[in-house]
Amino acid sequence: MNNMIEILNLKKGYNGVTVVNIPQLSIKRGESIGLVGNNGAGKTTLFRMMLDLIRPDAGEVLSKEKNVANTEEWKDYTTSYLDEGFLIDYLTPEEYFHFIGGLHNKNKAQIDSELVQFTEFFNGEILKKGKYIRDLSKGNQTKVGIAASLIQNPEVLMLDEPFANIDPSTQIRLKNIVKELSREQQITTIVSSHDLNHVTEVCDRILLMEKGKIIKDIATNSNTLQELEQYFSVLS
Amino acid sequence: MTLTFLIHQSKAFWRSKNTGKSIAMRIVMGILILYLLLNVLVVAFFIDRILEKTYPNQEIIPSFNSLLMYYFLIDLLMRFQMQELPTLAVRPYLHLRINKNQLINYLSLTSLGTAFNLSPLLLTLPFLIKVILPEHGPATFSAYILAITGMTLTNHFFSLWLKRKVNLNAMWMLVFFGTLILLVSLDFYFNLFSISALSAQIFKSLINTPLYCLIFLLLAGIIYLINYRYLKNNLYLEELHSADNSHKSSTEIPFLGKFGMAGDLAANELKLILRNKRPRSVTMMSLFFMFYGLIFYNRPDFSVYPIIFCGMFMTGIFIINYGQFMFSWQSAHFDGILVSKIKTKDFFRAKFLLFTMFSTISFLLTIPYVYFGWRVLAIHFIMLIWNLGVNTLLILFFANRNFRRIDLSKGSAFNWEGVGASQWILSLPLLLGPFIIFLPFNLLDYPEAGIVTIGLIGLLFIVTRAYWVNKLIEQFQEKRYTIAEGFRNE
Numbered sequence: 001m002n003n004m005i006e007i008l009n010l011k012k013g014y015n016g017v018t019v020v021n022i023p024q025l026s027i028k029r030g031e032s033i034g035l036v037g038n039n040g041a042g043k044t045t046l047f048r049m050m051l052d053l054i055r056p057d058a059g060e061v062l063s064k065e066k067n068v069a070n071t072e073e074w075k076d077y078t079t080s081y082l083d084e085g086f087l088i089d090y091l092t093p094e095e096y097f098h099f100i101g102g103l104h105n106k107n108k109a110q111i112d113s114e115l116v117q118f119t120e121f122f123n124g125e126i127l128k129k130g131k132y133i134r135d136l137s138k139g140n141q142t143k144v145g146i147a148a149s150l151i152q153n154p155e156v157l158m159l160d161e162p163f164a165n166i167d168p169s170t171q172i173r174l175k176n177i178v179k180e181l182s183r184e185q186q187i188t189t190i191v192s193s194h195d196l197n198h199v200t201e202v203c204d205r206i207l208l209m210e211k212g213k214i215i216k217d218i219a220t221n222s223n224t225l226q227e228l229e230q231y232f233s234v235l236s
Numbered sequence: 237m238t239l240t241f242l243i244h245q246s247k248a249f250w251r252s253k254n255t256g257k258s259i260a261m262r263i264v265m266g267i268l269i270l271y272l273l274l275n276v277l278v279v280a281f282f283i284d285r286i287l288e289k290t291y292p293n294q295e296i297i298p299s300f301n302s303l304l305m306y307y308f309l310i311d312l313l314m315r316f317q318m319q320e321l322p323t324l325a326v327r328p329y330l331h332l333r334i335n336k337n338q339l340i341n342y343l344s345l346t347s348l349g350t351a352f353n354l355s356p357l358l359l360t361l362p363f364l365i366k367v368i369l370p371e372h373g374p375a376t377f378s379a380y381i382l383a384i385t386g387m388t389l390t391n392h393f394f395s396l397w398l399k400r401k402v403n404l405n406a407m408w409m410l411v412f413f414g415t416l417i418l419l420v421s422l423d424f425y426f427n428l429f430s431i432s433a434l435s436a437q438i439f440k441s442l443i444n445t446p447l448y449c450l451i452f453l454l455l456a457g458i459i460y461l462i463n464y465r466y467l468k469n470n471l472y473l474e475e476l477h478s479a480d481n482s483h484k485s486s487t488e489i490p491f492l493g494k495f496g497m498a499g500d501l502a503a504n505e506l507k508l509i510l511r512n513k514r515p516r517s518v519t520m521m522s523l524f525f526m527f528y529g530l531i532f533y534n535r536p537d538f539s540v541y542p543i544i545f546c547g548m549f550m551t552g553i554f555i556i557n558y559g560q561f562m563f564s565w566q567s568a569h570f571d572g573i574l575v576s577k578i579k580t581k582d583f584f585r586a587k588f589l590l591f592t593m594f595s596t597i598s599f600l601l602t603i604p605y606v607y608f609g610w611r612v613l614a615i616h617f618i619m620l621i622w623n624l625g626v627n628t629l630l631i632l633f634f635a636n637r638n639f640r641r642i643d644l645s646k647g648s649a650f651n652w653e654g655v656g657a658s659q660w661i662l663s664l665p666l667l668l669g670p671f672i673i674f675l676p677f678n679l680l681d682y683p684e685a686g687i688v689t690i691g692l693i694g695l696l697f698i699v700t701r702a703y704w705v706n707k708l709i710e711q712f713q714e715k716r717y718t719i720a721e722g723f724r725n726e
Contacts, residue, residue, distance in 0.1 A: 048571075051574075051575045052574070052575075053571055053574055053575065053717070053720055054717060054720075054721070055717040072579070072580075075575065075576065075577040075578075076577055078575075079575075080575055082571070083571075084568075085568065085569060085570070085571040085572060085724065086569065086571055086572035086575065087569060087572060088504060088508075088569045088572060089568060089569065090507060090508055090511040090512055090644070091504065091507060092484055092486045094486045095486045095487075095507070098486075099500060099504060100576065102497075102500050103497070103576055103577040103578060104577060130484050131484055132484050132511065135484075152577075
């Protein structure tokens with residue numbers, strides 16, 4: 001079983017406009033994918049279909065060879081953070097982590113000890129602050145969402161624009177975390193970003209989307225950043 | 237500038253994502269308000285007769301005068317409970333080159349458009365025309381109108397000011413209610429002074445010297461200025477937006493821990509109810525329904541129908557009131573629920589857990605009604621079973637068809653967000669169900685058999701619940717994309 005995720009003939013349109021159209025795409029176990037593309041390229045829609053949040057017009061997303069729309073097994077090993085809609089905002093971060101951990105049969109003590117590794121990442125702004133998640137800043141909410149997906153020990157991790165709202169120090173920490181996940185723990189990561197520097201640094205494979213299609217599929221090398229910059233500057 | 241604001245607001249209304257539905261809602265709401273105002277008008281028209289009947293030994297005008305102040309006290313209390321603050325709409329304008337004065341004028345002006353400001357005049361005008369005008373002439377008549385308008389405006393701006401104060405510091409609420417309780421107890425228990433005598437005195441002098449009405453207008457002007465200045469000094473986002481900065485602690489509900497995953501989910505939903513304004517006020521309102529029976533049971537010859545009706549409402553009020561908006565309560569994090577490792581079965585089991593918990597509490601609270609006979613309590617219990625068996629399934633059946641997002645932070649009084657066709661259709665089987673079963677038995681003169689049948693059917697559905705829940709889950713799997721999409725639309 002080499003392919004972690006396989007996409008076949010996936011199509012989605014709104015009001016006659018095609019938003020996503022991917023004939024075939026395979027993602028191997030342990031690959032780290034960077035998803036880039038301008039606004040409206042279809043990145044978030046693709047994420048949502050991979051997470052079975054939107055029903056595709058045609059085609060299917062297979063996770064470990066099973067269609068995500070028909071089974072729920074993928075939820076055991078796939079975790080994600082797309083937006084604040086994934087957070088239960090009237091809970092405190094601690095309650096939320098405990099709840100999420102409980103879904104994977106971890107008790108509170110286990111979760112608390114796992115959260116210790118995020119001390120630096122949280123920078124003292126998340127835990128024991130006596131705030132509900134809804135009262136946190138957007139960047140701190142992102143941190144909660146990312147940490148919540150990591151403590152579930154995923155095999156597949158999907159993050160939509162994780163770098164967008166967080167401060168530079170946290171960005172660097174997050175990059176290190178993602179790198180380590182894919183290189184040392186063989187976790188499949190799919191990260192979208194508008195920051196070309198970040199994705200080329202973190203990911204070994206870049207998918208470039210335009211108008212719902214994947215128009216470039218590049219293995220990252222020293223020229224990738226230049227190549228991408230060229231593509232985006234020509235567009236503008 | 238105020239005009240531009242108004243144009244923007246009308247655009248916001250017409251261009252909102254669910255405009256079509258909300259227009260329908262507004263029409264329904266408009267009809268409802270019209271109906272209420274019509275009722276007020278009818279009462280107003282006969283107010284002189286009513287006064288005559290209630291206070292046969294007094295002249296009409298003094299008794300009318302003595303009641304005016306009470307009316308405005310109650311009016312103030314109602315406003316405090318139900319009036320909404322028109323605040324968030326100014327948010328996108330705060331950083332622009334617009335005078336604060338203009339913003340505040342806009343806020344004050346638009347706040348005036350509520351039924352609360354219409355009803356005092358509607359209620360008194362017929363009386364004024366019928367009684368005051370012929371007896372004391374046009375000068376006094378206009379003095380009354382001006383005084384009542386002044387009092388209305390005073391109440392209006394005072395309640396807005398107070399609400400903003402309370403938003404920042406809940407102490408003000410205590411002060412307000414403390415003062416009210418003090419006044420009322422001084423009046424009724426200690427007889428130290430009398431609001432009605434004061435009221436009669438004030439309006440008597442108004443009859444003697446119509447120019448006194450200017451005092452009321454002055455009062456309204458002063459309170460307007462206080463509100464104005466307060467807004468001007470506090471027109472900042474964090475202060476308009478009632479941010480509660482107290483320390484939030486993580487809580488556990490050990491009792492629910494026994495129910496595994498479903499218990500955890502129910503605990504989360506309990507926190508949802510306790511920590512968000514709208515579900516909290518919906519649940520609080522359910523508590524008031526516990527007095528529902530008093531209205532019907534107080535009569536000497538009440539039949540079985542009201543007991544069935546009240547029993548269903550009192551034991552099932554949470555299922556009905558809170559359940560009608562399922563799963564909208566969770567609309568803000570519905571995507572999160574779908575992608576996490578939550579079994580749909582547990583998701584549904586959690587709802588039943590919550591329903592059972594609240595309905596049982598409601599039933600326990602209705603036990604004092606045993607005062608009206610054991611029959612009442614027995615029927616309440618049967619209706620509890622009916623609620624748990626039938627109405628839970630009914631509510632969840634409609635929850636699968638509800639795609640409307642709800643903002644948890646808004647109040648629930650007169651809040652129509654999230655209300656759609658499904659709530660109206662839902663109310664039909666909900667209200668009629670038990671009666672359709674009961675009616676034939678009652679006509680054949682076997683009311684007991686009818687009640688027992690209701691209980692048996694309820695029990696049947698409790699026993700076969702697993703089967704129905706599986707059906708619901710199948711539908712949920714089918715509809716979840718539509719539900720999630722609806723919930724994403726703000």
